Amino acid sequence: MPESVEKPEMRMAELSRRSELSVPTIKYYLREGLLQPGRRTSVNQAVYDQTHLERLRLIRALTTVAGLRLAKVRAVVAAVDGQASEVEAMGVTQDVLVGEVDGDDADASAILDRAITARGWRCETKSPAYRAAVSAVAMLGTEGLTPILDRLDAYVEAAEDVGRTDLDAIADAGSLEDRIRGVVLGSVLRRPLLEALVLLAQQHFAQELTRTEEG
Amino acid sequence: MPESVEKPEMRMAELSRRSELSVPTIKYYLREGLLQPGRRTSVNQAVYDQTHLERLRLIRALTTVAGLRLAKVRAVVAAVDGQASEVEAMGVTQDVLVGEVDGDDADASAILDRAITARGWRCETKSPAYRAAVSAVAMLGTEGLTPILDRLDAYVEAAEDVGRTDLDAIADAGSLEDRIRGVVLGSVLRRPLLEALVLLAQQHFAQELTRTEEG
Known part of the structure; x- marks a missing residue:
């Protein structure tokens, strides 16, 4: 799979802005080991890149959109980080989502x-x-x-x-993180779409049925 | 649509047993007008038939399985009872289920x-x-x-x-009541089936993908 070509580095403030997560939240994920450390530029400063942003977007999908607890988020992140194959990582994600x-x-x-x-x-x-x-x-x-x-x-x-x-x-997603995020968001957000479409299909066929009986 | 041929009458106790609803619950539905009155055989007794059983099964699907409040149950029952066409009754049921x-x-x-x-x-x-x-x-x-x-x-x-x-x-269901009950139960119980099947399909295709890449 193609990696994103440019990896401009950014400071914590920009990482926060682009991930839509607060600085304390990001620092908490760093302490918990859910987010990999940035590249240290001085004793008190570090810079982050695209991989950090992708990880945070995945975590945000798991917590905010899917409403998972941190222990489950940890399981998905461990599968993404670990030696597991892509299929195994997707399996872990599915398992966590189904409960x-x-x-x-x-x-x-x-x-x-x-x-x-x-x-x-x-x-x-x-x-x-x-x-x-x-x-x-x-x-x-x-x-x-x-x-x-x-x-x-x-x-x-x-x-x-x-x-x-x-x-x-x-x-199509460039990174494993983005594909796993796609599994999570897809599972949570595609579901109501499909069920609403099924209801519309039912409406359509129910009317067809009536027209046929009338005709 | 074919009506059920035999309509053996039954007393309240049997209606309760066959509908899996308690006698006080059935009496409550009678008082609320959700269940049509039985055929009175004496001052204190009445007998009920298949149509009462079908109505109670519909109400039970709406309350117990779909978890709807009585006001919404009333809307569905009114559509089934009223002059509404079958398609309209199904539409009301859908609306009530979606909220x-x-x-x-x-x-x-x-x-x-x-x-x-x-x-x-x-x-x-x-x-x-x-x-x-x-x-x-x-x-x-x-x-x-x-x-x-x-x-x-x-x-x-x-x-x-x-x-x-x-x-x-x-x-295939014989009565409108049974078809509307089918819409309710189908909507509530077919949904988790479909979503679980989609997950199994994802498992299958994810493995296919790996085999293709390995092969």
């Missing part, structure tokens, strides 16, 4: 597996996302919504289009 | 309109769903997530598949 889910239902799991195997998906069955899907299937079963479960293949296919587009949307 | 949204952004509205007009959707621009979509587009713009907005067409297309499948799933 703990109780999804242990053999019947629901079998229903889900059949549908995702049919499309050739390889998924991490220990991941919170998988458990969340099992839990959702189980809940639909409990409420007797079999017409939805009968159409699981159609939902899986639509989810595939959304997931592919999501990854496509973050692929 | 009040502040979505008044000319730029975001133009971006959204272009995408939904391209697919020939006719939408109610005064509806909470439309305002929620405008608000989501505006938020993505504010956070600089242009890569997602650039792919709005792909999300609209996926949403179309989901919305069509949602309507398809409720079309």
